Amino acid sequence: xxxxxxxxxxxxxxxxxxLGVMGGSLARALSGIPDREFTLLGYSPDPAERDQAATAGAxxxxxxxxxxxxxxxxxxxxxxxxxxxxxxxxxHGPLWKPHAVLTDVTSLQVPTARAAAEAxxxxxxxxxxxxxxxERAGFGASTRDLYRNARVWICPGSGDPGRGAxxxxxxxxxxxxxxxxxxxxxxxxxxxxxxxxxxQVLSNALAAVLRGQGVTASDLGPxxxxxxxxxxxxxxxxxxxxxxSGPELAGLLREVGLTLESxxxxxDDAGSSDSGRTALEGLAExxxxxxxxxxxx
Amino acid sequence: xxxxxxxxxxxxxxxxxxLGVMGGSLARALSGIPDREFTLLGYSPDPAERDQAATAGAxxxxxxxxxxxxxxxxxxxxxxxxxxxxxxxxxHGPLWKPHAVLTDVTSLQVPTARAAAEAxxxxxxxxxxxxxxxERAGFGASTRDLYRNARVWICPGSGDPGRGAxxxxxxxxxxxxxxxxxxxxxxxxxxxxxxxxxxQVLSNALAAVLRGQGVTASDLGPxxxxxxxxxxxxxxxxxxxxxxSGPELAGLLREVGLTLESxxxxxDDAGSSDSGRTALEGLAExxxxxxxxxxxx
Numbered sequence: 314x315x316x317x318x319x320x321x322x323x324x325x326x327x328x329x330x331x332l333g334v335m336g337g338s339l340a341r342a343l344s345g346i347p348d349r350e351f352t353l354l355g356y357s358p359d360p361a362e363r364d365q366a367a368t369a370g371a372x373x374x375x376x377x378x379x380x381x382x383x384x385x386x387x388x389x390x391x392x393x394x395x396x397x398x399x400x401x402x403x404x405h406g407p408l409w410k411p412h413a414v415l416t417d418v419t420s421l422q423v424p425t426a427r428a429a430a431e432a433x434x435x436x437x438x439x440x441x442x443x444x445x446x447x448e449r450a451g452f453g454a455s456t457r458d459l460y461r462n463a464r465v466w467i468c469p470g471s472g473d474p475g476r477g478a479x480x481x482x483x484x485x486x487x488x489x490x491x492x493x494x495x496x497x498x499x500x501x502x503x504x505x506x507x508x509x510x511x512x513q514v515l516s517n518a519l520a521a522v523l524r525g526q527g528v529t530a531s532d533l534g535p536x537x538x539x540x541x542x543x544x545x546x547x548x549x550x551x552x553x554x555x556x557x558s559g560p561e562l563a564g565l566l567r568e569v570g571l572t573l574e575s576x577x578x579x580x581d582d583a584g585s586s587d588s589g590r591t592a593l594e595g596l597a598e599x600x601x602x603x604x605x606x607x608x609x610x
Numbered sequence: 611x612x613x614x615x616x617x618x619x620x621x622x623x624x625x626x627x628x629l630g631v632m633g634g635s636l637a638r639a640l641s642g643i644p645d646r647e648f649t650l651l652g653y654s655p656d657p658a659e660r661d662q663a664a665t666a667g668a669x670x671x672x673x674x675x676x677x678x679x680x681x682x683x684x685x686x687x688x689x690x691x692x693x694x695x696x697x698x699x700x701x702h703g704p705l706w707k708p709h710a711v712l713t714d715v716t717s718l719q720v721p722t723a724r725a726a727a728e729a730x731x732x733x734x735x736x737x738x739x740x741x742x743x744x745e746r747a748g749f750g751a752s753t754r755d756l757y758r759n760a761r762v763w764i765c766p767g768s769g770d771p772g773r774g775a776x777x778x779x780x781x782x783x784x785x786x787x788x789x790x791x792x793x794x795x796x797x798x799x800x801x802x803x804x805x806x807x808x809x810q811v812l813s814n815a816l817a818a819v820l821r822g823q824g825v826t827a828s829d830l831g832p833x834x835x836x837x838x839x840x841x842x843x844x845x846x847x848x849x850x851x852x853x854x855s856g857p858e859l860a861g862l863l864r865e866v867g868l869t870l871e872s873x874x875x876x877x878d879d880a881g882s883s884d885s886g887r888t889a890l891e892g893l894a895e896x897x898x899x900x901x902x903x904x905x906x907x
Contacts, residue, residue, distance in 0.1 A: 444831035448904075464831075507825050512837035514893075515816055518869040519809060520900035522862065528804050530904050534741035534761075539836040540809035545904035548897035556880045556890055563874035565819065570867040570874075572815040577860035577867075583853045593853055596811075600845035603817035607745075607827050607842035 321484040324350045328386030330379050330401065332357035332366045334447045335418045336392025337455030340371040342489035345457055356382045362452045369452075383408040388481060391417040391425075396553035399428050406432030414478045416441045416485070420505050421557050422468040422498035439482040440468035440498060442505070443491060448545040461490035468498040506558045511565050513543050513551060520544035572599075618781040621647045625683030627676050627698065629654035629663045631744045632715045633689025634752030637668040639786035642754055653679045659749045668752075680705040685778060688714040688722075693850035696725050703729030711775045713738045713782070717802050718854050719765040719795035736779040737765040737795060739802070740788060745842040758787035765795040803855045808862050810840050810848060817841035869896075 327343065329336045332355050340355050355372035356379050357363050363375045376382035383389060383405045391398045398417055402425065409415065415438045419425045422440040429438035445463035447454050465486040469479045483493040496504075520541045533541065555562065579596045624640065626633045629652050637652050652669035653676050654660050660672045673679035680686060680702045688695045695714055699722065706712065712735045716722045719737040726735035742760035744751050762783040766776045780790040793801075817838045830838065852859065876893045 446832070504825065504829060507820060507823050508829050508834045509831055511819070512816060512834045514873055515812060515870075516833075516837060517893075517897055517900045518866055518873065519812055520903055521869055521896050522808070522865050523804060524900065524903045525865075526804050526862070528801065532801055532805050534806055535743070536813075536840050537805045537809045539839055540813060541900075541904050542836055543833050544897075544900040546897075546901070548894060548901060551897060552890055552894055555877065555893065559877045559880045563877040565823070566870040566874040566877070568819050568822075569815055570870045572818055573812075573863040573867045573870075576811055576815065577863040580852065580856050580860040580863070583856045593849055596814075596852065597845060597849055599818050600814055600841075600843075600848060603814045603821065603838075603841040604843070604845060606817055606821045607838050 320350065322349075322351050322388070322481070322488060325387035326352045326354055326385055327485070328354040328356070328376075328382045328389045329372070329392055330356050330382060330390065331392035331394075331397070332359075332362045332371070332452045332455075333392065333450055334452075334454045334459070335443070336390065337362070337366060337371060337452040338445075338457070338459035339390060339392060339418075339489060340366060341369065341455055341457040342460060344371050344373070346488060351388075354382050354385060357452070359451075365452045371452075371455075379405070380408055384410065386410065386413055388414045388485065389416070390485075391415075391419075393417075394550045394553055395419050395421060395424065395557070398425055399553075402428040402434075403432045406434070409434070409437070413437060414439065414481045416482045418443055420509060420554050422466070422501045424557055426468060426498050436469075437478050439479045441482055441486065441493075442466045442468070442501065443486070445491075448542050450547040450550065458490075460486065463491045465491045465493045466496045466501050467493045468496060468501055503561075506562050507565060510555060510558045510562055511569070513546065514555065514562065514566060515569065516541055516543035516546075617647065619646075619648045619685070619778070619785060622684035623649045623651055623682055624782070625651040625653070625673075625679045625686045626669070626689055627653050627679060627687065628689035628691075628694070629656075629659045629668070629749045629752075630689065630747055631749075631751045631756070632740070633687065634659070634663060634668060634749040635742075635754065635756035636687060636689060636715075636786060637663060638666065638752055638754040639757060641668050641670070643785060648685075651679050651682060654749070656748075662749045666749075668749075676702070677705055681707065683707065683710055685711045685782065686713070687782075688712075688716075690714075691847045691850055692716050692718060692721065692854070695722055696850075699725040699731075700729045703731070706731070706734070710734060711736065711778045713779045715740055717806060717851050719763070719798045721854055723765060723795050733766075734775050736776045738779055738783065738790070739763045739765070739798065740783070742788075745839050747844040747847065755787075757783065760788045762788045762790045763798050764790045764792050765798055766792065800858075803859050804862060807852060807855045807859055808866070810843065811852065811859065811863060812866065813838055813840035813843075 329340050353373045355366050356376040366372050367375045417425050426440050443463050443465040445459050486493045576596050579593050626637050650669045651671050652663050653673040663669050664672045714722050740760050740762040742756050783790045873893050876890050
């Protein structure tokens with residue numbers, strides 16, 4: 314039993330709201346589990362996405378509305394952009410089944426946990442955030458293997474520890490090959506603003522400068538492509554997150570700016586021929602330091 | 611004949627100086643060509659790398675010194691960091707065979723072309739720069755497929771157009787599956803400072819800030835990993851290039867800094883609750899613009 318997470322989910326109805334990259338990939342992975350006992354319900358506000366998911370066999374049943382799905386689900390996954398999730402939670406609160414377990418895939422866990430608490434979710438809300446995704450959007454970009462070996466942060470709600478609910482959410486992610494790891498929502502969000510939102514905005518800023526300089530994406534080599542891949546991410550998904558990250562993210566962007574200014578100063582000095590051989594000491598130290606740091610994984 | 615680039619190289623001796631990622635990958639690819647007529651000579655200043663290349667069968671003969679190899683080669687490839695290449699060119703000038711064709715793999719083509727001209731290479735020097743590489747260094751990180759489908763910039767030397775030499779260098783790269791494309795050295799370098807050196811330094815700057823914030827590389831998801839991959843690149847290879855890019859690169863770093871400051875201002879405004887829904891207009895426009903730009907390839 315412990316070695317078969319799919320059995321661990323049991324004879325329940327799993328509802329996935331949002332069938333884009335995140336929800337679509339989850340549905341594809343879950344629907345492919347052999348001998349599963351659970352039933353999969355899915356909903357997308359986009360009729361084309363609903364058709365695609367049904368045609369692909371990613372869900373057992375496509376709901377006609379989010380509300381219809383919510384009343385049926387024993388385990389409900391909000392795989393929607395954060396602003397949509399924050400709108401849906403209070404609207405859905407009265408519709409949740411009394412014992413339904415509720416989760417999400419949001420890159421900031423404090424706002425959704427707060428909304429869930431205000432909507433009366435109590436310990437049934439167990440936030441989750443997979444460290445997986447794509448710069449592409451929509452069901453067409455979803456894949457069955459997106460979550461395989463991906464870390465999924467699990468943020469149990471405040472108040473009652475809700476062990477049963479947390480265990481079910483962990484089992485959900487293990488079922489699709491992911492690696493759940495518990496974290497407090499506040500610690501999670503602090504890390505994500507640094508490890509995820511900051512790189513995202515840097516990629517956009519680099520792309521904007523390259524574009525202004527007349528460089529095209531096809532001019533890039535592998536390094537330049539990696540560094541601008543995130544610039545192709547959906548603004549609709551990111552803007553609500555970045556708005557929430559607000560001043561904390563702003564401070565980090567300014568810290569990068571100071572680092573760049575320091576490097577630029579070094580490079581200016583290198584231009585003066587006499588000191589050219591030694592003037593890059595600051596940059597050399599920075600490159601050695603980050604080289605060591607990045608060897609880790 | 612035209613469809614078989616390996617035959618096009620003919621019965622010559624190809625010498626590869628430097629057996630790291632770039633030279634090692636070139637040697638591995640060339641040595642694997644079936645029915646080849648050419649002989650492969652290789653040299654690395656690192657005895658371990660010489661042994662590895664010999665054991666892997668990546669070269670037919672390992673030279674005991676760069677000088678010994680230079681006097682034997684009909685087609686000579688400098689696959690060394692730029693500062694080393696700039697030191698070797700004048701030292702090797704007197705040793706080059708009279709009709710040897712000379713090339714390199716350097717990310718800035720003006721300095722090496724100038725050094726070659728000063729060393730009397732004339733039209734025999736045809737610079738080349740493959741848009742391929744790795745954040746890892748050394749023969750151990752070389753692969754047989756590194757250049758497959760990679761664009762290789764070809765910068766014919768000044769003066770005599772040297773068509774025969776340029777054709778041989780083009781054939782060399784086609785033989786390993788790459789796609790040669792001619793460009794003037796000045797245009798090449800302007801593009802590389804933007805499309806390659808700027809992303810490199812941004813990756814280092816991001817890694818430095820994350821490190822300072824207590825984030826570890828294992829905390830990163832796919833996006834953060836992509837954005838810091840280049841930070842693991844060899845400082846020994848990069849510092850000479852960045853020194854040369856100097857003030858031009860400094861100006862670009864400051865432009866990124868201004869873009870970041872502009873985004874930070876937007877994010878600060880978003881923190882004031884009244885304007886939160888509309889204040890990110892600048893960032894929204896930037897994300898839409900770069901999203902479009904990055905769809906291209």
